[in-house]
Amino acid sequence: MLLRAVFSRLPLHFASRMVLRSPISALSTIARDRPRALLCSTILVQDGSLVHELPVMVRRANDLLLQDEKGQRTSSRSKMAKKSKSGGRRGPSRRIDIETDEGTAILFGSDLDFLNEANVEQLVAGLESCYTPKGVFSLLETIIVEEINSIVAVQALRKIIELENSPRNGNRASPTSNRELVLGQVVEMIVGTQDSDTLLEALDLLTRDTISPPVNPLRDRLCDEVASRIADNEMNVAQIVEAVRIMTKFRNLEYQEVVDSLWVGLAAKESEVSAEDLVPLFRSLYSFKKSRRFVHAVLDRRLDRHLRLLSGRQIADILNTLANAAIESPETLRLANRWAAAKANTVNEQDLLDLVRTWTVTRNVDPAVEKMMETHVQARQGKTRAKEVQLPSMHEYFRSACSVLLGSWVRWFRRIMACSLKVPTLIGAMMNYCESTRIRNPVILSGCADYLAKNARSLPAGAIVSIFVPFGSLYFRPPEPISGRFWKSLEDAVAYRFLQLKPNEALDVLLAFIHLERHPVRFAEKVFRAGFLDRLFHRRNLRSLDASKTKLRLFDAAMTLECPQYAGPMIPREERPGNPDCRDARLKRIVNRIHPHLVKLAGRHYVVSKTIFLGQLPSVEFYAIDAFIYPRFGPSPSQAFSLEKQHRNLSIAVLVHLPEHFCRNSSQLMGPQVTKKRHFRKLGLRVMSLDFQTLEKIIAEPLAVARYLEERFLATEEGM
Incomplete structure (x- = not known):
């Protein structure tokens, strides 16, 4: 009995807590020559403190019990197992007793294999000589069924499916009348094999059957046999994974029920799951x-x-699999972070690269992750310093031993070799991780800045972008000891690689300069050349095109405000106002709640407006002001107002900062938000910063909101 096999094979803490939940119900009924051998039911399984309601496959009562010669009730599979001395399906001691005049002749398993396989090559050769499905069916009909062993049966099944799927087959859409009968006999011969791999091979072949309907007796028979063997603990972990993979390819709800019932085999084989089995098992989890x-x-x-x-690659594969399948896995992430804490000093660069990319996708933030990257950066800095100490002696050696030309070539070769492909890719991946998770770790960022300062001129264009742009997003300027070398090396590298940069990437690099309060004047002329603009605007994706135009406007506005040497603005001011509907719903909601408090705080001589776009700045979301306090009888915010001293600090730009506007676990604003505040102050506005999370906590308490707004009002930053 299949259900009895489940109880007998599972560990005690599972089997003792199983309860039949729902009555046994048949799978979906369709027209078949005979009913399904397995039925679907549900049981309750307690796993620690959790109780799971799980599907299970059960045999029909008519096929389940037989009467043996002693009148005892036994299953058909147990009766078949009595032919083997070991009782197992794969037992090597199979035998047949043949009565003769001279006594009983005993034929052992090896002799049976010889008889079964004696004509295998001849039969397979006959199958290969067939060029149409009808020819294969005719050949199989002339062979005595007993002569067909599992190997020939699988070869016949493969040949039939290949010929039916072949474009040269003229009868592809009209199968022969004896097809189902012959294939049914072939499948029965395959089911009788002791080799489960052969059974799975045949099941995989049926996934390519385009003639039979999606649910058919051939698939039913093999799926039932596979489920039975897994429940009887006759398949190993790798075979269970393969069975799950194949049945998932059927893409049918009926076979999905069989897949869901295969947890029985994994529970029974839990103690046998090795480290090599974990990645394939996690990949099959989505099934x-x-x-x-x-x-x-x-x-x-x-x-x-x-x-x-x-290894790090295996951990990365597991996490990537869960992320791609959208499976939430806090326990798996916790274990992966524990692995990172233990392997921080021993992980190699390739494994670390795979892990960093995975952590970026999963947004995994943990002290162990940062510690692993810190350790790698510090170790690389130590190796670099050691090489620098040895360089003078090596240099002197080459100068004394070789000519000036050879010495120059050696120095160039050493610089290229120090910048292998893997290292900049890893540094770029770490910077991308820090940017996407808003981690402003000084150790990691300083190490990456040091690497960029030493190798920027020899890096490819894509590596420069991936390493440098996050510095601007995180508003991290390189430490003072390397600051001059960092900017000189970076500007030279960007100038050398500018034509190799994609237009969108070039604008990202220039905006990163601006966020860090650097003015890339030398690149402004290149940006507004016709060739660059043609490349930038030659996009079919309208959303991407709008994003590129916005970046170009931001660059032009920033350079106009901050750089006296810039001959701008180069882009005419738009007449259309900004769209308030593009604002984040959280900001609109919280501004509506605090608006009465701001009106009261400003007084009767001031006006408080919501979601304002200033006339001197591009009408893009970046420059939207959440609330604007300005004199009642002064110029309107949408008009270009004077920047003279007597008109400064009369108006206040109220900015509400969402959690993603700050670096993680820090009060430091991200680079774009710092730039936004700086530009408003350049226009002579005072800036009042509010924390969204703080307002959310106290919004139901009017007195607390009033006190908080008054505190922030007194802490407003004056215009420049």
Whole structure:
């Protein structure tokens, strides 16, 4: 009995807590020659403090019990197993007793294999000589069924499917009348094999069957046999994974029920799951639906057991698999972070690169992750300093031993070799991780800045972008000891590689300069050349084109405000006002709540407006002011007002900062927000900064809101 096999094979803490939940129900009924051998039911399984309701496959009562010669009730599979001395499906001691005049002749398993395989090559050659499905069917009909062993049956099935799928087959859409009969006999011969790999191979072949309907008796028979063997603990972990993969390819709800029931085999084989099995098992996790939580818990336990044996690539593959399948896995992330803490000093660069990319996708933030990257950056800085100490002696050696030309070539070769492809890719991946997670770690960023200062001129264009742009987003300026060398090396590298940069990437680099309060005047002329603009605007994607235009406007406005040497503005001011509807719903909601308090705070001589775009700045979301306090009888905010001293500091720009406007676990604003405040102050405005999270906590208390706004009003930053 399949359900009995489930109880007998599972560990005690599972089997003792199983309860039949729902009555046994048949799978979906379709026209078949015979009913399905397996039915679907549900049981309750307690796993620690959790109780799972899981599907399970059960045999029909008519096929389940037989009467043996002693009148005892036994299953058909147990009766078949009595032919083997070991009782197992794969037992090597199979035998047949043949009565003769001289006594009983005993034929052992090896002799059976010889008889079964004696004509295998001849039969396979006959199958290969067939060029149409009808020819294969005719050949199979002339062979005695007993002569067809599992190898020939699989070859026949493969040949039939290949010929039916071949474009040269004229009868592809009209199968022969004896097709189902012959294929049914072939499948029955395959089901009788002792080799589960052969069974899975045949099931995989049926995924390419384009003649039969999506649900058909051939698939039913093989799926039932596979589920039975897994429940009887006759398949190993790799075979269970393969069975899940194949049945998932059927893309049918009926076979999905079979897949969900295969948790039984994984639970029974839990102690046999090795470190090498974990990645394939996690990849198959998305195939489970109803039993996914239970299977995930089993895999997490085995991951915990084999954690120290896994490589960084395996950990990255596991996390990537879960991220791609949109499976939330806090326990798996916790174990991965624990692995990172233990392997911080031993992980190699390739594994670290895979991990950093995975952490970026999963937005995984943990002190162990930062510590691993800090360790790598510090180790690389130490190696670089050691090389620098040895360079003078090596240089002197080459100068004394070689000519000036040879010495120059050696120095060039050393500089190229020091900048291998893997290292800048890893540095760029770490910077991308810091930017996407808003981690402003001084150790990591300083190490990456030092690397960029030494190697910028030999880096490819894409590496320069991926390493440098996050500095602007995080508003991190290089430390003073390397600041001059950093900017000189970077500007020279950008000037040398400018034509190799994509237009969008070039604007990202220039905006990063501006966020860090640097003025890339030498690149302004290149930006507004016709060739660059043609490349920038030659886009079919309208959203991408609008984003590129916005970046160009921001660059022009920033250079006009901050750089006296810039001959701008180069882009005419737009007449149309900004669109308030593009604002974040959270900002609009909180501004509406605090607006009465701001009106009261400003007094009767001032006006408080919501979502304002100033006339002297581009009408883009970047320059939107959440609330604007200005004199009642002064110029309107949409008009260009005077920047003279007597008109400065009369108006206040109120900015509400969302959590993503700050670096993680810090009060430091991100680079774009710092630039935004600086530009408003350049226009002579006072800037009042409010924290969204603080307002959310106190918004239901009017007195607390009033006190907070008054505190922030007194702390407004004066215009420049």
